[in-house]
Amino acid sequence: TGYTTLDQGFVNTASTKSEITYIDGDQGILRYRGYSIEDVAKNSTYLETAWLLIYGELPSASELEEFEEKIRRHTLLHEDLKRFFDALPHNAHPMSVLSSAVSALSTYYQDSLDVHDPEQVEISTIRLLAKLPTIAAYAHKKSLGQAFLYPDNSLSFVENFLKMNFGNMAEPYEVNPVLATALERLLILHEDHEQNASTSTVRLVGSTEANLFASVSAGINALYGPLHGGANEAVLTMLEQIKESGEGVEKFVQRVKNKEDGIRLMGFGHRVYKNFDPRARLVKESAHEVLAALGIKDELLDIAMELEAVALADDYFIERKLYPNVDFYTGVIYKAMGFPTRMFTVLFAIGRLPGWIAQWRESNSDPKTKIGRPQQLYIGEPQRDWPTER
Numbered sequence: 001t002g003y004t005t006l007d008q009g010f011v012n013t014a015s016t017k018s019e020i021t022y023i024d025g026d027q028g029i030l031r032y033r034g035y036s037i038e039d040v041a042k043n044s045t046y047l048e049t050a051w052l053l054i055y056g057e058l059p060s061a062s063e064l065e066e067f068e069e070k071i072r073r074h075t076l077l078h079e080d081l082k083r084f085f086d087a088l089p090h091n092a093h094p095m096s097v098l099s100s101a102v103s104a105l106s107t108y109y110q111d112s113l114d115v116h117d118p119e120q121v122e123i124s125t126i127r128l129l130a131k132l133p134t135i136a137a138y139a140h141k142k143s144l145g146q147a148f149l150y151p152d153n154s155l156s157f158v159e160n161f162l163k164m165n166f167g168n169m170a171e172p173y174e175v176n177p178v179l180a181t182a183l184e185r186l187l188i189l190h191e192d193h194e195q196n197a198s199t200s201t202v203r204l205v206g207s208t209e210a211n212l213f214a215s216v217s218a219g220i221n222a223l224y225g226p227l228h229g230g231a232n233e234a235v236l237t238m239l240e241q242i243k244e245s246g247e248g249v250e251k252f253v254q255r256v257k258n259k260e261d262g263i264r265l266m267g268f269g270h271r272v273y274k275n276f277d278p279r280a281r282l283v284k285e286s287a288h289e290v291l292a293a294l295g296i297k298d299e300l301l302d303i304a305m306e307l308e309a310v311a312l313a314d315d316y317f318i319e320r321k322l323y324p325n326v327d328f329y330t331g332v333i334y335k336a337m338g339f340p341t342r343m344f345t346v347l348f349a350i351g352r353l354p355g356w357i358a359q360w361r362e363s364n365s366d367p368k369t370k371i372g373r374p375q376q377l378y379i380g381e382p383q384r385d386w387p388t389e390r
């Protein structure tokens with residue numbers, strides 16, 4: 001139109017229309033396809049919610065059964081892809097392993113490169129949903145130096161995932177139903193969150209007509225950063241540092257307020273939520289339930305609760321409308337489940353996958369989609385003459 005406005009960080013600019021997720025940040029409302037996050041988390045499963053996000057409606061019993069069966073059929077990884085993990089160092093961050101392996105899926109499923117073929121889009125959807133948990137569990141096992149466990153399709157999606165992570169070749173594994181229920185709920189809470197950084201990345205890459213695996217791999221890398229999904233890992237590291245340093249919560253909060261070394265209260269604040277994050281409330285409930293059910297007394301949970309109380313009573317946080325976000329209490333639960341800190345963001349990625357897929361497909365099937373191409377305001381040197389002597 002002849003003029004360009006600057007909106008650094010896209011604070012005001014909508015990049016797309018969407019029918020998938022609704023957020024009212026002032027009132028702390030989050031809805032998937034019109035259903036409140038509280039109802040979805042209480043009544044649904046990870047895969048049923050995935051269906052809802054991707055196809056727009058709740059599935060019938062037979063549609064859900066068929067969907068689950070299709071996913072079970074694709075949980076195995078190609079044996080060559082299994083060997084791909086051998087080439088990576090055992091101390092690699094599992095998020096890097098995850099994005100690399102997802103990117104490599106395009107090398108095995110080359111038909112998926114045709115983003116205009118609805119059948120290919122469908123099969124890529126199933127493959128990704130089925131294989132990401134297997135890839136994630138392999139990344140975990142690799143870091144432990146343990147043998148990979150093949151998926152067990154007699155189990156539910158979440159139970160199988162727990163077994164692949166915590167089972168071993170020598171002993172039978174019994175799934176703890178408390179963990180399975182809690183993990184299912186946490187995954188549901190992460191499934192979509194409209195145009196956050198990783199989802200916008202998936203849509204932007206998808207707008208170039210890159211395939212679903214390539215786009216989701218880019219989304220995983222966007223999620224990796226500590227200001228986004230990496231915050232759940234950063235929260236636990238922060239809580240552990242507070243515990244070990246013995247400096248106390250008040251002192252730590254003071255250092256945050258002084259912006260000492262640019263430190264932030266990780267797991268606090270959100271670009272959209274300015275009242276409370278409805279997911280954080282549900283996660284906090286789960287944290288208490290899981291620790292009580294497992295009979296674990298974790299000092300880190302006490303520190304987290306004290307931090308929350310101190311921050312919520314402090315003008316610095318009140319004025320800036322900073323509240324606990326979804327990442328604040330998840331780490332305490334993942335730790336109680338036995339996941340190492342470095343796996344936390346991987347769990348976020350599995351949770352977010354259905355949202356990425358739904359958003360990619362919405363963009364891909366919209367004839368109005370254009371390649372994403374932001375403008376800039378140039379502030380560099382004006383035209384200069386090339387120096388005759390140097």
Ligand code: CMC
Pocket residue numbers: 009196226227228229230231256263264265266267268269270271272320322325326327
């Ligand atoms: N601790 C201390 N101060 C903060 C925090 C925090 N966590 N978050 C924002 N502020 C301050 C910030 O310093 C600024 O203050 P001032 O006006 O004095 O400079 C003011 O609040 C506004 O901050 P902003 O960076 O302009 O806000 P934003 O909307 O760009 O950032 C955010 C949102 C989530 C990146 C930020 O709140 C943050 O860095 N939080 C910590 C990381 C985190 O928990 N991320 C997870 C987000 S939720 C799930 C997800 O997306 O993965």
